Amino acid sequence: MADPFDADVIVAGAGMAGATLGLALASAGLSSILVDPQPFEDQLAPTFDGRSSAIAFASFRQWKTIGVGEAMEPHAQRIEQILVTDGRAPGAGAGPAHLSHSAYLRFDASEIADRVEGEPLGYMLENRQTRAALSAAVLKNPLIQVIAPESVAGLSMEGGGATVALGSGKTLRAPLVVGAEGRGSVIRREAGIGTVGWGYGQSGVVATVKLERPHEGVAHEYFLPGGPFAILPLTENRASLVWTEKTARGDALKASGPEALHAFLNRRFGDFLGRVEIAGPTFVYPLSLSLAERLAAPRVALLGDAAHGIHPIAGQGLNLGLKDVAALAEVLVEAVRAGEDIGSLAVLDRYARWRRFDNAMIAASSDAFVRLFSNDDPLLRFVRGAGMAVVNRIGPARRFFMEEAGGAVGDTPRLLRGEAL
DSSP, X not given: OOTTOSOSEEEEOOSHHHHHHHHXXXXXXXXXXXXXXXXXXXXXXXXXXXXXXXXXXXXXXXXXXXTOHHHHGGXXXXXXXXXXXXXXXXXXXXXXXXXXXXXXXXXXXXXXXXXXXXXXXXXXXXXXXXXXXXXXXXXXXXXXXXXOSOOEEEEEEETTEEEEEETTSOEEEESEEEEOSOTTOHHHHHTTOOEEXXXXXXXXXXXXXXXXXXXXXXXXXXXXXXXXXXXXXXXXXXXXXXXXXXXXXXHHHHHSOHHHHHHHHHHHHOSTTOOEEEOSOOEEEEEEEEEESOSEETTEEEOGGGTEEOOGGGSOHHHHHHHHHHHHHXXXXXXXXXTOOTTSHHHHHHHHHHHHHHHXXXXXXXXXXXXXXSSOOHHHHHHHHHXXXXXXXXXXXXXXXXXXXXXXXXSOOGGGGTOOO
């Protein structure tokens, strides 16, 4: 790399997507600088991010391939089965014994075992455990430099490269700058890339609970008038609860005391997994849709929430970002090997074309699911119930949805196939 450059790539944002990109690039010999406004060690605190994420089996392959999967595996709960039920809350008598009384879908890992080498439908991982494994790998990699806490203040293009101005007054130069710093991306704004989107008037309420009865690796999702309610299995017979409420009710839950929250939770949860005990704090997040109008500009690429922020109804938000990482890393590594300028629009357009359709389709389908399922309209309930019944009876349709959710459909980047760059 020419002397004027501080690294091959500057990544704004050292979160899960940004750190994964740094490690993916390093696996092929490219250097990067990760810049983040938060102290890097703060990401390891349980209160920094109390969420857990559903990780597609293809996304986990990527982490294994770049050398962090082994550290994550002890904390990764396999999802062996997913039960999706329409219109009946657990507290209203739901559970496996009551599925015959509701419209439902059942997805089982055994149905796709021959195509995905016996992998589960996915994994559940607490974000703090994911961040811990990524951070440890980043800090010991000589090709990755972390500058944190430090903010990105500006971006300019000159002399065949990009210059990033930091809040401290320092500057960094590289052929390419990647915006991976979330929905309020400074890099996206500085590159002149607009967004489209809207709020849902909903909040996501997240809590971790300890279960009395074994969850057996089964994830439950209930579509209720206020929004989906998910019971997602974690290690040590715990579960991550993610439920959607109208914004006002979400705010009230956030402000309520632990006794009131526990009473509400027991009414909503029911007893089919036995006694439920809240383990840790409860978090409330506003829900909205945000899509960048473009994924690339000269010397700039966007990925993760800087490119697309979607509703968590299908658990695809982080997986979309990890797909972006795999595609961008592959495009950049191939460009370097071909002697191309990795910051040129000709190179970055390959990444944008690769990811544009998938990102748009997942965002559109998530938005449609919210509108179709977050209501109690009798006609819509009939339509979605009929649709779920049809899909549940057609094996190939179920298998397609499982493979699509697992990231194994379409033009899949090499890292998502478990192949090194």
